[in-house]
Amino acid sequence: MDTPTLEQTPKMLQSLINRFEGFENKLSKFIAPNHKPIEIPIGIAEASKFLGRSNQTIYKDVQSGNIPYYKKGGKLYFLKSELLEWVKSGKMKTSLDLSNDLDNALSR
Template sequence: MKPFTFDQIPIMMNKIHDKLDYLEKLIARISTVEENKEELLNIKEASKLLNLSVSTIYSKVCKREIPFNKQGKRIYFYRHELMKWIKSGRVKTYFEIEDDIVKRSKI
């Protein structure tokens, strides 16, 4: 780092302040994501998140098609598990399938 002049101090302080502000926002966003990871949902909240009826959710629980937790007679869901479950059903595009075939043929 090269030395700076006395006249450059206000500019450098502004840069430091901007970087600090950016880091604080980044940390806040990361901690929010971590909190959401452990967010526990009841069946009505899961129904709203998945845009499915409560009876459909119960049906999927009975068939063990959806990740859930049971404590006594109550059923709970972790938001991150439901999101992972949704993502697991993603259908690949034709381009992705072709790309997989090309990669496998190179092995």
């Protein structure tokens, strides 16, 4: 292939862009619209580090059924997304939230 001239460069660049967009369109047909990436399970040590709790505390939470987990082959596994949701589920209301709740209840 010959080296393109300066005058040919814009036309060649546009041709490459068109080809790229064509590939992109073809690939998009193979990807589900709501495709979620696969989440890799983590072990007890990483879950402990992620939550800032000791391994022993995590084991106690598992034993009492307080924390979402999976068990396979005698090993415990966790999903970070589920651990994050678990933490969020324990959100305490602020005094402003409580005040707004009270106002809403009284205005009914």
